[in-house]
Amino acid sequence: MNSHPARDAAWIALVGDRLARAGFCLLGRFEPVSDDAVPDIRPGRETRAVLVVGSLSNALFKIFATSPEAADDQPDPLDRFTRRILSDLAASEGLGIVFPFEGPPYHPFQRWTLRAGSFSRSPMGVLAHRAFGPWAGLRGALLSAEPLTASSDAGADGPCPTCLEKPCLSACPAGALSQAGYDVPRCLAYLRADPAAPCHDGCLARHACPFGRPHAQSAEAGSFHMRSFVG
Ligand code: B12
Ligand code: SF4
Ligand code: SF4
Incomplete structure (x- = not known):
């Protein structure tokens, strides 16, 4: 049963x-x-x-x-x-x-x-x-x-394929993002070299995305995640 x-x-x-x-x-x-x-x-x-x-x-x-x-x-x-x-x-x-x-x-x-x-x-x-x-x-x-x-209630597809300007790519101060992908060692080297970099409160590339802005991480939540990422 x-x-x-x-x-x-x-x-x-x-x-x-x-x-x-x-x-x-x-x-x-x-x-x-x-x-x-x-x-x-x-x-x-x-x-x-x-x-x-x-x-x-x-x-x-x-x-x-x-x-x-x-x-x-x-x-x-x-x-x-x-x-x-x-x-x-x-x-x-x-x-x-x-x-x-x-x-x-x-x-x-x-x-x-x-x-x-x-x-x-x-x-x-x-x-x-x-x-x-x-x-x-x-x-x-x-x-x-x-x-x-x-039945599934999935909504429209995500926004990236139709986001032509892709502001996330140009917002990274370390040049760690490109059409080729995310260069993790470059991002980490930048963060570790500069403890005052604004990214320590949240990735600037994510903050540059025009979608979902009301849900953007607070500095408190952003720094919690970045601390665990930077190690
Ligand atoms: C290992 C890992 C990392 C590693 C390596 C990533 C890599 N190159 O594979 C590192 C430490 C670099 C990393 C970093 C981050 N990560 Co990470 N990571 C993971 C983890 C635990 C496993 C990934 C994996 O190997 N999966 C197994 C494969 C077989 O599964 P998959 O779904 O097919 O995996 C795909 C992704 O790994 C993707 N991928 C490849 N390169 C990268 C790089 C990044 C940054 C991400 C997010 C994904 C990604 O390609 C894989 C193949 O399709 C996942 C959780 C999970 N279980 O998936 C989180 C996860 C992918 N990470 C996530 C996030 C948010 C991050 C960060 C952005 C957050 C942060 N601040 O810590 C950072 C990036 C730093 C930044 N610039 O802000 C989120 C993504 C959420 C989402 N909306 O997509 C996940 C799902 C964790 C979670 N609980 O939400 N991550
Ligand atoms: S800015 Fe946002 S919607 Fe545009 S490509 Fe980047 S993550 Fe996707
Ligand atoms: S945290 Fe984001 S914006 Fe900052 S260096 Fe890494 S990928 Fe670039």
Whole structure:
């Protein structure tokens, strides 16, 4: 007997509400095929649907800041907070869960988010969305053994293919971004050489994107992420 509620539009909305109350958001969903490299929930229990969970930093940070993980001086507080909250939600809904920070090898979270729709890959490497711009973090994937009965509500494709000027590319003071991609060592060398560089409060290239400006990271959230990136 299936003890879980039907995975219909009402259930998806309920999961979305629970995520929003905890500071997260439902970015999209898809039915995996073998090329997607989505794991089984456990041996013999295949994943039939994936719900991609993300966050917008400013909403998440308000809630995360009051959590025990934010105050315990242990490593990776945001990842531990995310694991606790999303694992509880997954268990209560009879879902599996995997995280982007598990690895290496890492789960291909950007590939999964592109499969869910509404995003495009930006020249910076991050995925961009018409409403959220380059500001959505990817936080987890909920795995359902039951197929979803509601059809996908993915919106229009992400903005990058039709963004002709690509202001993100020219905004990098280190010249680390070009049509050829993101030169990570060059970006890091610039940041490490200049502790006063404005990028330490958030990547200037991301801030140059005209999409999703209301969701741009605050200096507090930006410096939290940049500290963990610069190491
Ligand atoms: C390793 C890693 C890095 C490494 C190396 C990236 C690389 N060259 O592969 C480093 C440390 C450089 C890095 C940096 C950043 N990262 Co990073 N990173 C990851 C991680 C943990 C694994 C990537 C991976 O190997 N996946 C496995 C492959 C098989 O999966 P995939 O989906 O097909 O992966 C694709 C991406 O890796 C992409 N890619 C290639 N080069 C780059 C470069 C960048 C900057 C990004 C974002 C992606 C990217 O190409 C892969 C093949 O299609 C992912 C989380 C995850 N699980 O995916 C985050 C992730 C890709 N990173 C992310 C972000 C935001 C960043 C930063 C921008 C944030 C920051 N401040 O720390 C920085 C860049 C610095 C800046 N200028 O601001 C986000 C992207 C969110 C989005 N909207 O797309 C992710 C998803 C983490 C998250 N939890 O949200 N990252
Ligand atoms: S500036 Fe244009 S190309 Fe760059 S991330 Fe934003 S929409 Fe994409
Ligand atoms: S953090 Fe600064 S140096 Fe690095 S890619 Fe962004 S704008 Fe360029």
